[in-house]
Every structure is written in structure tokens, then in C-alpha cells.
Amino acid sequence: MNLTPEAILSLIATAGVGIAFLLMLEEAIALRRGRDPMSNGVRSFVRRFPRGTYVLAVLIGMVLGHLLWP
Numbered sequence: 001m002n003l004t005p006e007a008i009l010s011l012i013a014t015a016g017v018g019i020a021f022l023l024m025l026e027e028a029i030a031l032r033r034g035r036d037p038m039s040n041g042v043r044s045f046v047r048r049f050p051r052g053t054y055v056l057a058v059l060i061g062m063v064l065g066h067l068l069w070p
Contacts, residue, residue: 023038
């Protein structure tokens with residue numbers, strides 16, 4: 001198997017869309033049942049660790065920049 005930069009970028013995008021879809025689905029089910037959605041927990045985690053979130057964003061940017069730089 002040969003992983004090209006385009007294939008890696010596609011896998012990252014697919015994983016991101018999949019995670020976003022699952023969070024939206026869980027939120028819709030939680031709101032229907034009257035519970036707090038998981039996205040509230042994710043939001044509080046991100047606010048609790050802003051430096052970690054920043055580092056993750058930088059790492060994602062570095063990977064995408066490395067793959068897309070001509």
C-alpha cells in the first residue's frame with residue numbers, strides 16, 4: 001500500500017467529518033432524551049486545557065502544511 005499525501009489528507013478529513021457527525025448525532029439523541037450532550041463535556045475540556053488545544057491545532061496545521069506545501 002502506498003500512502004500519498006493526498007490519501008493521508010483524505011483520511012484526516014474523513015476522520016474529522018466522522019467525529020463531527022457522531023457528536024451531532026449524540027447531541028440530537030441527548031437533547032431528545034433531556035440529557036446534557038457530550039459536546040458540553042468536550043467544550044468544557046477544551047476550556048480547561050487551552051494550551052493543549054492550541055498544541056493540537058498547531059500539530060494539525062503542521063501536518064496539513066507539510067502535506068500541501070508544493
